[in-house]
Amino acid sequence: MENETKEVLSPNKGLLQSPELYQYILESSVYPNEPEPLKELRAVTASHPRALMGTAPDAGQMMSMLLQLVNAKKTIEIGVFTGYSLLRTALTIPDDGKIIAGDLNLDTYEIGLPIIKKAGVEHKINFIQSEAFPVLNKLLETSNNEGSFDFAYVDADKINYHNYHERLLKLLKVGGLVVYDNTLWGGSVAMPEDHVAEKWRTNRHWIIEFNKLLASDSRIQICLAPLGDGMTICKRLI
Secondary structure (H helix, E strand, C coil), rough: CCCCCCCCCCCCCCCCHHHHHHHHHHHHHHHHCCCHHHEEEEEEECCHHHHHHCCCCCHHHHHHHHHHHCCEEEEEEECCCCHHHHHHHHCCCCCCCCEEEECCCHHHHHHHHHHHHCCCCHHHHEEECHHHHHHHHHHCCCCCCCCCCCEEEEHHHHHHHHHHHHHHHHHEEEEEEEEEEECCCCHHCCHHHCCCHHHHHHHHHHHHHHHHHHHHCCCEEEEEECCCEEEHHHHHHH
């Protein structure tokens, strides 16, 4: 009896079945409108061994539109890596806008920092080298921060997405947006577990549970968009 060969997950940032179609979207819509500093940062990040951690360009394009739609001025970013999404936000919000950005890894942030400085937007960014919980908890300790943020972006440890969600809903304005990255986890959320490479299974579990939580949360309106590795857009309703 022949052994069945299991297909294992090979994560990528484009979830469309046709790589050619995804490339068409990038080349016809995303890249022609991508500011030069972002092109430069994307090129610098491409050689990093963990380049897949960067925000996908098509997801970044959507972020810019969302920021503009809510007239975002005061934002939070949890998980920075080399700063592609951070630079996207900084280039989009007004000159007196502010971003509180937290990440444990200063080294990766410093890869993108020269490009951020050259783009003239460093003054909008308050980078804090820290785990996310101390950053969010400190913000909540100041009463005038509750309900004051327009936008938040989360691309960090998946096991704590649900905990970040509770804190961010307190910090966001009614009508504000929080966007979670990687919510389709390379397409693995729809695959049988035994078809998924072992190293991807743990986060797959947490993402599936988090997606269920968001779908049942009456405080928000959601849209799970198949951009990049999946991004879930949540609007605070109450």
